[in-house]
Amino acid sequence: MNAYARRQFVNEYANVNAQAGINDASPHRLIQMLMEGFLARVNTAKGAMKYGNVTVKGENISKAIAIVGGLEEGLDMEKGGELAQNLRNMYHYIRSRLLVANKENQPQILDEVAGLMREIKSAWDAIPNELHHMRHG
Numbered sequence: 649m650n651a652y653a654r655r656q657f658v659n660e661y662a663n664v665n666a667q668a669g670i671n672d673a674s675p676h677r678l679i680q681m682l683m684e685g686f687l688a689r690v691n692t693a694k695g696a697m698k699y700g701n702v703t704v705k706g707e708n709i710s711k712a713i714a715i716v717g718g719l720e721e722g723l724d725m726e727k728g729g730e731l732a733q734n735l736r737n738m739y740h741y742i743r744s745r746l747l748v749a750n751k752e753n754q755p756q757i758l759d760e761v762a763g764l765m766r767e768i769k770s771a772w773d774a775i776p777n778e779l780h781h782m783r784h785g
Contacts, residue, residue: 676775679722683769686715687762693749694758709750712761716743738764 673681689712696704720739723732742761749757 676772679719679772680769682715682719682722683765683772686712686719686765687769689715690746690758690762690765694755697749697753697755697758705753706750709746713743713746716746735768738768 689708693705693708693712696702696708716739720736723736725732725736728735742764745757745761748754749761
């Protein structure tokens with residue numbers, strides 16, 4: 649198997665495994681996966697920024713912004729009350745900071761938003777198992 653075919657096989661295998669993980673995940677786990685994906689994208693964007701890879705930086709910041717949009721869409725504004733509103737405001741702030749980080753090449757902003765997401769994720773991860781069926785926010 650040549651290197652190209654091997655890479656294609658590995659990518660397909662990873663896609664199948666990722667899809668299986670999504671299909672089997674609880675709503676609680678899906679939110680965790682989004683947050684993990686956000687952190688990975690921000691980390692990759694920071695590395696790309698450091699090495700001057702504008703394309704990879706932009707792609708990953710765009711993906712991080714899309715993930716934040718997905719997290720916001722998952723908020724239950726009716727049942728979530730003030731907590732959901734606070735999360736919505738935080739997600740708006742994170743998205744606006746990502747845009748600034750991208751435009752101005754400021755890795756410290758990426759550190760800032762990653763820290764905010766880690767705080768949100770830490771609280772989400774602490775939710776007891778018996779409450780995992782509830783919607784985010």
